[in-house]
Amino acid sequence: MTVTTQQKPSMTLQAKIGWLLVAALGAVALGGIALNRGEAVNSMWLIVAAICVYAIGYRFYSAFIAARVLMLDATRATPAEVLADGRDHVPTNRWIVFGHHFAAIAGPGPLIGPTLAAQFGFLPGTLWILIGAVLGGCVQDFVILFCSIRRNGRSLGQMARDELGPLGGAVALIGVLAIMIILIAVLGLVVVNAMRNSPWATSTVAATIPIAMIIGVYMRNVRPGRVLEGSAIGVSLLLLAVFGGGWIDDSVYRSWFDFNGPALALMIIAYGFAAAVMPVWLLLAPRDYLSTFMKIGTIIGLAVAIIILRPDIQMPAVTSFIDGTGPVFGGKLFPFVFITIACGAISGFHALISSGTTPKLIANERDARFIGYGAMAMESFVAIMAMIAATILDPGVYFAINSPAGIVGAEAAQAVATISSWGFPVTVEQMQELARQMGETTLFARTGGAPSLAVGMASIFASAFGSSFLDIWYHFAIMFEALFILTTVDAGTRVARFMLQDMLGNINPEFGRTSWYPSVFLCSGLVVAGWGYFLYMGVVDPLGGINSLWPLFGIANQMLAAIALCVATAIIVKSHRMQYAWVTALPLVWLVIITTSAAWEKLFNPDIRIGFLSHARDLADKLAAGSLTDTAAAQAPTLIFNDRLDAALTVFFLLTTWIVVFETVRVCRASLTGGRFPKSSESPHIPTQLVEV
């Protein structure tokens, strides 16, 4: 009786042959990449393999999920139709929703994770991006979007409460808040590392703030609602700011923008607080328009440039650092490649978007496949491009940029000697020449992924579109990354503030009022203090804060994905489709394995670069023995405290994940054996009246 999107029983012969060819091409490309040793692999093989994998995943696996597992019902009215109010709930053309959804899920994560994971070689990260997306990330986004559509567009937190009970719901909520704090801290750290002692980068990034404000005033007061006009002016000003930064770098005003890491961290913290309490129209909304335009434009530009240029990949397929001794971050291939690349393979954060604005716009349930599964495949492709941009660099250069001074040595000569001794030859002259070309004083130890990605992007753009402007392209790339990282910092702080206000509102309703200034200031202050602490801690960390913060972020993000997949699995089991529960249960089991083992390593590994507790113990022993220098001894108590704080947070993430997993198992068992469990909260079937949007 229900009409589903199930495919016709048999494909035409031409279609079969066509898909066989796609499969064969994908297999040849993947096989070529995986088995090729010794010769340089061309980046086009990665692109071809990726597109074939996504095409097959979309055409067959997502069709299977749509028809058999979720049983999408095209005759069923969606929340956009049932609750149509012309504002939040508006039935919208599928391509438009796809655009909105993609713009919302694609952030800096898929650019930075692959850049860091490139220390293992290009192969492990690439395989995880492809397999993780097709079987994990795309499935999560699609299924959560579907679940939310069937529940009047409810959020992940609400669904967790409805489907798993109050404990699961509460834990999910606190988990979201915690991931937000860590996410903002680590992204702030990436921006600080990109701007450290670089007047050009700092002045360009600083200019984005007044530019956003000008556009905010323009769109509100001068030409209200003229979004395209305002954005066009804003983007032109941003490009001018890139050139202006170059001028400042050569002028006497240079010293006004020359700051070290801690000073920049304090500025970002002050900025974050100001942005959170300022009205959205002045800073956040115009910045979001600008960053979306820059983001989409740059991603398209990068794809075109890679296809024109077809650069060879310089990084080996697999490096010796899979044994855990890598300089970029400590830890073995398993499990660390899987938590370093979260966005791009599977990102729990997407579940918040898939259960936020997107389900309220979808005109027909059938579109959930294209939007949920399709948009994630596209984001995964962005991650593949970031992997290419990182691995076409000379590996010696890549490691010189991404290794913290605490590992390879603060002196240039010492750093190149260490890196060359690993089998990745690089010279001081080479690095100086590169820094000069990029318009920077030095590129050593610019950790965080943004500078090396910018060098990679600059060399791609310069070769494809004009080679004499390497420094302009480099600072354009830095500006582009910083622009949308700062948008995430603003938006994330604001969301975390709302959530905190909501929680405090349960204690005293006055705190829940989003316009009551004492509460706004208090909650914004608490959120900013939370991520500000971790940011500052990362900046002063002698091992480079990325080493401790990025894994925490990865664990938190995968934990959120695990919570989302728990909700999805419970819903599938409750809807009497136990035989298909593996579709979400398999990625769930994998996520639980990797987050648990990564958390375990971060807690108890005896290597001081991996285990928080062993690092703390090592420092405490040295402090007690008096073998530290005076400055190191003065710093040690703080570092020890920070290690223990990180460890406590890791335990918290671990507990959260396992509580939700146990709740899910309990609910599923009760559902199968007839015990007591929260009934499915699916809204009733209302036939659609819409013809076609």
Add this chain to the structure above:
Amino acid sequence: MFATRNFFTRFWQTLRRLTGDDAYERYLAHHNIHHDAEPPLDRATFFRSEQKRKWEGVRRCC
């Protein structure tokens, strides 16, 4: 020639729709059908209320 023009018109419309540039026109159309008894908001007021409302939840991801 005609096809190219048609293409650009459609591209422009899609771009305006995607960015929310045509939000006020769409609001007016919606208003005229559903609530034509009361006067519609003017462009500036509409834009302000929309922007404030849009930023109440999670809008952007990592």
